[in-house]
Amino acid sequence: MEQDTDKKSLDFIRTIITEDITSNKNEGRVATRFPPEPNGYLHIGHAKSICLNFGVAEEFGGSCNLRFDDTNPTKEDTEFVESIMEDVKWLGFNWDGLYYASDYFQNLYEFAVQLIKNGKAYVDSLSSEEIRQYRGTLSEPGKESPFSNRSVEENLELFEKMKNGEFEEGAYVLRAKVDMASGNLNMRDPIMYRILKQHHHRTGDTWNIYPMYDFAHGQSDSIEKITHSLCTLEFEDHRPLYNWFVEQLGIYAPRQIEFARLNLTYTVLSKRKLMQLVRDNHVSGWDDPRMPTISGLRRRGYTAAAIRNFCEKIGVTKHDSVTEVALLEHSLRDDLNKTALRVMGVLNPLKIVITNYPEDSSEELDAINNPEDESAGKRKVPFSKELYIERDDFMEDPPKKFYRLSPGREVRFRYAYFITCNEVIKDEEGNVIELHCTYDPETKGGNSPDGRKVKATIHWVSAKHALKREVKLYDRLFTEPDPEHNKEGKDFIELLNPESLKVLDNCYLEPSLAEAKPGENYQFERIGYFTVDSMSYKNGEQVFNRTVTLRDAWAKVKGR
């Protein structure tokens, strides 16, 4: 037994926060925020950030805001803010404050005026092309704009007119006066405001100018008195600029700490690429069960607990990494194994006739709902003369390692009887279409009074009691682990897995599933975990999504 309870190691961010609390920085206060732009749906990468920000707040007795960074009205939409709020809540987190960067547009405007008055910002008349040229390159310094020395009065007047909509988009821009020779391109007089005569999802047509993210983000954090601004690595270069703004403005200074974003094998996690998959109909939508979005994973049958546990397992560091999906799937199975109710369902049916079972008769057998959770109780499963089993559970001429049903062999039908295969019925083409078997009435429930053993236990459903349903099997969306950087240099769209979705329309499920609903997880024994699709119903009946397969040792043996 581990005696020391304080042995568990903290990630580098929690270590810093612990030190800050110890030194009484911010009077020991901890405040974080999750700051998405509402221009797409949240994905598993965002879940990492959500778990970090909300998790840290919880652990240190702090607060965590949800703030929408909605500074670009051309890309943002209320559809996305709604889905984001739903996803955060579904993951199990409650924000303290709900804010929008657009709440601060007036403050930001005043900050800009303040910088102009202090000679730290100017209105530039250069075109975007000229600005790009003046910026210099990675190895050569930029040069100052010919407009960078306008008088404060002129800058104020021009900026006022920009605000009032007196200029066309692109005509002017407000820039911070920092250092055109800086090695950090973000410091080469970054643009603070651009003219955008666009309708904003929250402020409507109030504004003709909108702040750039770089001029909004740091100050928004400052306004909210965020103590630890956690963001991803690519913003490391922006930190000096945020600090510069905060210092020039003389406002509260949050501390930004950057961590590596999540990458996952066999998928893409960039909003732009996910957007493309949706827009070009490579998937059915943001919530397509193959998508790595929170809504897609949810529809697929993932649980919030599984995602949270996954985020805990992957940790938080500063090095770029690519996590194997296997770890995500492990977290999923780990949760589902403990919670999912067991049922029997046959995906590829093979008919069985129990020749010595009475005609027109049936009986109900006891089945355990979840061997991992006794409180889940038991249910009844009907048994009768005609049944279905999985085609894969029968082989006419089995290899040595195959120990399921085959001619002359006896196996156990789970919770039912020992069954022996006597006769194989085929069609004209030689396909096996039916099996004639006998059952041993003495083995009811699955145990033999004489103590004889069988090597295999297989699942089954009673033909006349079964629910016939459509089942969708999902596989990885891409054929390569890193679709964005493949050796042939192909576009990621070319790497889409043509077999990522298989629809099975001839599946037979045990009748207890009649009441199954979306959001409930079931284990089809020996096959995998399934849930009811929340969107598609076939003829008013449920469609089942396969969430993830069970681990399958036989598949490995067979594959050799």
Added chain:
RNA sequence: UGGGCCGUCGUCUAAUGGUAGGACCCUGGCCUUUGACGCCAGUUGUAGAGGUUCGAAUCCUCUCGGCCCAGCCA
């Protein structure tokens, strides 16, 4: 070759000057009314070279490799 950041098993991560540990994956085996779960065992790692030190993944130097930045995107 301007600036910033990063290199620990195949993958994700611990170890913060004192036995390189865990998880996933993989491989054996045990168990089993799910070829699941569980249990046991095993393979594999400090990018490299110097230096400091009784002792280096950790500190120093150099080398090599990787990622990010030249949007009026975030």
